[in-house]
Amino acid sequence: MWLRPRRRERQTLTLDRIVAEAVALLDEEGEARLTMRRLAERLDTGSTTLYWHVKTKDDVLDLALDAVFGEVPLPAPEGGWRERAAALAAAWRAALLRHPWTTGLLDRPMMGPNALSRTEFLYATLAEAGFGAADLPAAAFSLSTYVTGSATMQARAQDSSGAALREHLRAQREAYPVLAAHGLDHDWDVTFARGLAYLLDGMADRLG
Amino acid sequence: MWLRPRRRERQTLTLDRIVAEAVALLDEEGEARLTMRRLAERLDTGSTTLYWHVKTKDDVLDLALDAVFGEVPLPAPEGGWRERAAALAAAWRAALLRHPWTTGLLDRPMMGPNALSRTEFLYATLAEAGFGAADLPAAAFSLSTYVTGSATMQARAQDSSGAALREHLRAQREAYPVLAAHGLDHDWDVTFARGLAYLLDGMADRLG
DNA sequence: ACGCCGACCGGATCGATGGTCTAGTAATGG
DNA sequence: CCATTACTAGACCATCGATCCGGTCGGCGT
Numbered sequence: 001m002w003l004r005p006r007r008r009e010r011q012t013l014t015l016d017r018i019v020a021e022a023v024a025l026l027d028e029e030g031e032a033r034l035t036m037r038r039l040a041e042r043l044d045t046g047s048t049t050l051y052w053h054v055k056t057k058d059d060v061l062d063l064a065l066d067a068v069f070g071e072v073p074l075p076a077p078e079g080g081w082r083e084r085a086a087a088l089a090a091a092w093r094a095a096l097l098r099h100p101w102t103t104g105l106l107d108r109p110m111m112g113p114n115a116l117s118r119t120e121f122l123y124a125t126l127a128e129a130g131f132g133a134a135d136l137p138a139a140a141f142s143l144s145t146y147v148t149g150s151a152t153m154q155a156r157a158q159d160s161s162g163a164a165l166r167e168h169l170r171a172q173r174e175a176y177p178v179l180a181a182h183g184l185d186h187d188w189d190v191t192f193a194r195g196l197a198y199l200l201d202g203m204a205d206r207l208g
Numbered sequence: 209m210w211l212r213p214r215r216r217e218r219q220t221l222t223l224d225r226i227v228a229e230a231v232a233l234l235d236e237e238g239e240a241r242l243t244m245r246r247l248a249e250r251l252d253t254g255s256t257t258l259y260w261h262v263k264t265k266d267d268v269l270d271l272a273l274d275a276v277f278g279e280v281p282l283p284a285p286e287g288g289w290r291e292r293a294a295a296l297a298a299a300w301r302a303a304l305l306r307h308p309w310t311t312g313l314l315d316r317p318m319m320g321p322n323a324l325s326r327t328e329f330l331y332a333t334l335a336e337a338g339f340g341a342a343d344l345p346a347a348a349f350s351l352s353t354y355v356t357g358s359a360t361m362q363a364r365a366q367d368s369s370g371a372a373l374r375e376h377l378r379a380q381r382e383a384y385p386v387l388a389a390h391g392l393d394h395d396w397d398v399t400f401a402r403g404l405a406y407l408l409d410g411m412a413d414r415l416g
Numbered sequence: 417a418c419g420c421c422g423a424c425c426g427g428a429t430c431g432a433t434g435g436t437c438t439a440g441t442a443a444t445g446g
Numbered sequence: 447c448c449a450t451t452a453c454t455a456g457a458c459c460a461t462c463g464a465t466c467c468g469g470t471c472g473g474c475g476t
Binding site: 103104106107108109111116117119120123124127133134135136137138139140141142144145146148149150152153155156161162164165168169172175176177178179182183186190191192194195196197198199200201202203205206 | 311312314315316317319324325327328331332335341343344345346347348349350352353354356357358360361363364369370372373376377380383384385386387390391394398399400402403404405406407408409410411413414
C-alpha cells in the first residue's frame with residue numbers, strides 16, 4: 001500500500017521531449033550509443049513506452065535530424081542573393097558541425113518540414129537572383145551538396161579517426177606526397193569559405 | 209564414412225573473396241541486410257570464420273568501400289587540368305552510383321589505399337595546374353565534397369524514398385512552391401555537370 | 417455519481433545480431 | 447613423425463529493435 005511506488009507525476013511524455021532528449025543523447029554520446037532503452041531511461045520511462053509515440057527507431061533519428069535543421073535561421077531577406085546564400089550555407093554548416101552525428105544521417109530523405117523550408121528558401125533566393133529553370137536545380141543542388149559534403153568531411157576529420165588518418169598520412173608521405181604536404185594542416189573555416197567562393201563565383205559568371 | 213560430408217575443396221577463404229562477396233551482397237540487398245551470418249552463408253562457411261580474416265564488421269564495410277574506390281580509373285595524364293579533374297569526378301561519381309550503398313558509408317574515414325591514391329591524384333593534378341598552398345586544399349576539398357555529396361543526394365532521390373519525397377512535395381506544393389516547381393524533374397547527369405562547371409569556372413577564375 | 421473508453425505506460429519476451437570462447441582439423445616444414 | 451601454423455566452426459553471450467498483453471489514468475457522457 002504505502003510501499004506502492006509514488007504515482008508518477010504526469011509529466012506526460014511528448015514527442016517533443018523524446019526528440020529533445022534524443023538530440024541531447026546524440027550530442028553527448030553519438031549515434032552508436034543511442035538505443036531505445038537508453039533513451040527511455042533518460043526520460044525516466046520504459047523503452048516500450050516510446051513506441052507509443054514513435055513507430056520505429058528510425059523515426060526518432062529522422063525527427064532528431066529535422067530538429068537540427070530547425071536550428072538553422074533563415075537569413076534576413078535584405079542584401080544580395082549571394083550574401084543570403086552564403087549566410088544560409090554558413091548557418092546550415094554551423095548547425096551540422098554543432099551536432100556532428102548529423103553527418104552520419106545525411107544519407108536519408110530530408111523531407112522534414114524544417115529541412116524543406118530551408119531548401120525552399122534557397123530555391124526562392126536563387127530564383128529571385130535570376131537563375132532560370134535550366135540553372136535553378138543545379139545551383140541549389142550544388143550549394144546544398146557543398147554544405148552537407150563539407151560538413152561531413154570536416155566532422156570526420158575532427159573526431160578521433162581524423163587524428164589517425166593524419167598520422168597514417170604522415171607515415172606514408174612518400175606514397176602520397178602532395179596530399180601529405182597540403183592536405184593536413186589547414187583552417188577548416190577558411191577552406192570552406194574559399195571553396196564556397198569558387199562555387200558562387202562560377203554561379204555569378206553564369207548569371208552574366 | 210561415405211556419408212561423411214565431402215571434404216570441403218579447399219578454396220581457401222581469402223580476404224579478397226570476403227570483400228568481393230560483401231560488395232555483391234551490398235549491391236543486391238543493401239547495407240541493412242549485410243550481416244556477418246548472411247555473408248558467411250554466401251561464402252559457404254560459418255560466421256565465426258570471418259572473424260579470423262577480419263576483426264569487426266566495420267572492417268568489412270571499410271574494405272568494401274575502398275574496393276569501390278578501386279573501380280575508379282585514374283584519368284590519363286594528357287589534357288588540361290580541368291579535363292582531368294572533370295574526368296576523375298565523373299568516374300568517381302559513376303562508381304558511387306553503381307553501388308548506391310556507398311553513399312551511406314561516406315561518413316567514415318576514407319583512408320584505404322584506393323581512396324588515398326585517388327585523392328593524391330586529385331591534389332597532384334590541381335597542384336600542377338597552379339593552385340598554390342593557400343588554394344590547394346580548398347580546390348581539392350570542394351571537388352571531392354561535390355562528388356560525394358551529389359552522389360549521396362542522387363542515390364537517395366532514386367531509391368524508393370525518393371518517390372515518396374516527390375509525391376509528398378507535390379502534395380505540399382503551395383508550402384514549397386519554388387522547390388516543387390523546379391526541384392522535381394531534372395536530369396541528374398545534366399544537373400551534376402552544370403554544378404561541376406560552376407565550381408570549375410570559379411576555380412579557373414582564381415587561377416587568373 | 418458512475419461507468420467506460422481511449423490515451424498512455426511497462427514487464428516479459430521474441431528473434432536477430434555482433435562478437436567471443438573453445439575445440440577442433442588440414443596442410444606444411446623440420 | 448611430430449609440432450606448429452593457418453584456418454574453420456559449434457555453442458554461447460549480451461544487446462538490440464520491436465511486439466504482446468495487461469495494466470493505469472483522466473475525462474466525458476449519461
